[in-house]
Amino acid sequence: MIPELGQFALALALLTAVAQGVVPILGAARGNVVWMRSAQTTSVLQAVLLIFAFGALMRSYMISDFTVLNVVQNSHSLKPMIYKIAGTWGNHEGSLLLWVLILALFGAGVALFGANIPLALRARTLSVQAWISIGFLSFMIFTSNPFERIFPAPPDGRDLNPLLQDIGLAIHPPLLYVGYVGFSIVFSFAVAALIEGRVDPAWARWVRPWTLAAWVSLTGGIALGSWWAYYELGWGGWWFWDPVENVSFMPWLLGTALLHSAIVTEKRDTFKSWTILLAILTFSLSLLGTFIVRSGLLTSVHAFAVDPERGLYILGLLGISIGGSLALYAWRAPALEGGGLFAPVSREAGLLINNLLLATATATVLFGTLYPLFLEAVTGEKISVGPPFFNASFIPITLPLIIAMAVGPFLSWKRADLPGVLSRLKWVFALVVLASLVIWYVQTGGPVLAVLSMGIALWLLLATVQEWGRRIKPFAPGAMRRLRTQPRSSHGMTVAHIGLAILMMGAIGSSAWKQEAVVFAEPGTEVRLAGFHLTFEGVERVRGPNYLAQVGTLTVREDNDGQIGEFVTTLQPERRVYPIAGSSTTESAIRQTLAGDLYVSMTEPAAAGASGKWTVRVLYEPLVNFLWIGSVMLVIGGLLSLSDRRLRVGAPKRARVPLAATPAE
Template structure:
């Protein structure tokens, strides 16, 4: 009965979305307030109905209702509760339901919190948001029903993919989807503004908090996914330029450009067309990612390999959404541009360079991701575009961006004195050069690009800290009061820029100076790496709730002194008929000692295990940098959420006083 309730709620949500997609838009065109206000009621109703459907599917997983085909294919009665819950979105149908749940959630949030948004803009925005809902709810109802029954029901399920039975992957998809789908409401604001024919600083203020919310969540989702890949997959890497990794990274890059562009629109009433275009393209890349993951084009640990015919439906949605919005942009945007002028050396110019570099980096990643797919579709030839291409094309674009990030906050609006700014940054430049020389010495001369990257990361870190110290006058009396008076968004910017610098240091160190050893091991085998000596002591079986593991014990010493013991595992899941690697990691700020095991396939190695040992310098700087980015975004969001779009409350003027201009 509960699954039928969920299916009925989903059908009613489709009706609510249809009403929301038409009536408020007509009301805005005719000036009918009652029709425009219907957007709020229908948005809240749609969200409530989809919440019921999502609860119904989750309950089916929790109670192991094997009359539901989706539960049969992705769950098992012995699976721990947290992974039963995660199984709700660990498949095509369930993740699509999560997608529309978050989509409706953003619409409901605008309906509930957007009291200060003009009625016509709010109605059009919620109507456009409903257009997207209609497309995806109908896709789910007609082609991907999560509540399909199976009869007779099996005694037990087929289990969730073992790779997904991990706490990181339980949290990663919801965070990623809030980021992906969160950009939908920014897209809706942009299309509504194009229909209305007006973009102004107030529009940018209304858009910024939603952009920040999506960007912050997407940052956390990508970081968590990278961390999961690092410790779970057993290869010791944290990023492989996998196509499905790329389709989450591209919206993040353009979303970063959108954040900065919206600042210029808000502060200087310029970059209006550019901001609108970025809002459209950012969500378009999110839709492209949805198509790639669900079309059957790719086989990946992240992808849903489903019937390619479903991809045709999503391709149609892409054509309507992207093509329609870009056509509207081409028609309306030329009449919108205007605003203040600025000199070639100014904060506006710095942010423009920032946006152009981010857009170029996105185009590079997009080309490398889609080219193999187009080539295979046209010629049938299969090629792989991997890390060498992306590293060669992406890194040279990003390094200049880091330099600009260090200079930009020192520039003033409209016109700036570049010579004066560079003079103030002499100390940061000197520290960066010294740091690069120290790295060059410690790493015995290379790689050169890695040394340069470390120097630029130090430059950004010191320049960002110097800008904050100067802004709050840290070493003068009353500094704490000035820090508290500063807008939270300005502190958020500082944290985010520091996060980028720290992240670059981690990416550079763990990539350029990683040590890697693969050996066949049996009890008594000793391996040396990065000054550590690891002794393979034993391997023992261990029973898990729904798996059987072989757990190795390795003793780690350094210069004859005991350091720690590591316990890598190899797990076999009998029901799923697959296995996973559980790595063991000794984590320090200087670097990680990383160990994983696998049964050898080589002849003549019977009784031995394949032992992979890595030492990854500075790898934890990646996660620390990501935390700084998320904290920066969250701090900025807490500032904007309190005052976005709301008129400032001012104290009553004294009697007889002349109002200030």
């Protein structure tokens, strides 16, 4: 009965979305206040209905209701409860339901907390948001029903993909979806502004908190997915430029550009049409990622659907939403420009360079991701575009961006004194050169690009600290007062920029100076690597709640120039077999320190002729934990900015005037 109620709630949510998509926008066109205000009621009602539907599906997973086909295909009675719950969104139908739920929650958020937004703009925004919901709700109801029944019910389920039975993957998709879908409300604001034909600093102020919320969540989701890949997949990497990784990274890049562009629109009333375009393109890339993952174009742990009909449906939604919004932009954007002028050397110019480099980096990733798919569709030829292409094309674009990031906060609006700014940074530059020479010496001469990149990361770190010190003057009287009175958004910028510098250090260290050894191991096998001496002690069998594991044991001691030193730790990598799912996973063992990780994974026994031996991979990953520290600082910086009172309050409400005097409203 509960699944049927969930399905009924979906149908009601679709009808509510239709009403929300039609009535408020007509009310805005006719100046009908009652019709415009209906958007608030329908937005909240749609969210409530989808919360009920999602709760109904989650309940089916929690009680192992195997009369529901979705539960049968993605759950099992022996699974731990946390993974039963995660199974709700660990599949095509359930993740789609989570998608539309988040979509509705963002709309309800604007309805409940957007009282200071002009009524007509809010009505149009919520109507556009409703049309996005209509597309995905109809797609789900007609092609991807999560509540489909199966009779007779099987005695048990087929289990969730074992790779997804991990706490990191339990949290990763919801964070990613909040990021993806969060940009939908920014898209809706942009389309509503185009319909009205008006973009001003107040509009940018209303848009910024929603952009920040989506960006923070997407940052956390990407970082969590990278962390999961590092410790779970057993290959010791954290990013592979996989197409599905790329489709989450591209909205993040453009979303970062959008954040900075909206600042210029708010502060200087310029970049208006560019900010609108970024809002449209950022959400368009989120939709493109949805299409790639669900169309059957890719086979991946991330890919849910392989039904071409579903892919065509999403392709249609993609064409209507992106094509329609860009056509509207082409029609209305020329009338939006204006605002303050600025010199070639100014903060506006610095943020423009930031935006152009981020957009170029996004285009590079987009080309490398889609070109193999287009080539295969046209010629049938399959090629792989992997890390060598992306590293060679993406890194040269981002290094100048990082250099500019360090200088940007020192520049003033409208016109800046570049020689004066560089003069203030001369000691930072000297320290960076000295540190780079030390790194060059310690790492015996290279690689050159890694040393240069590490120097640029230090440049950003030290320049950001100096800029913060210039504002706070920590050693002068009144430092605490200045610290408290600074806007939280400025503190957020400082923390985020430092976080990016630290993240860069982790990426450079773990990529350029990684050490690796792969051996066929049997009891007594020894490995020496990066100052450690490892001894393989053997393997024992262990039974888990829904898997069988073979657990290896390696004793780690210090290696002092060939002499075995003191005991360090014991590492126990695992190889797990899930009988119900008929698959296996690798569970790595990691000794984590700030200096670097000692990483061990164990794979299938070696081929015949090496009986009793296991393939053991040992890696030393310098500075890899700086990646996660930097990612956390990016999230904290975003949250600090989001808590800024100016963003929570927004622009002041406009004075009430008689309705007859404001026909446009």
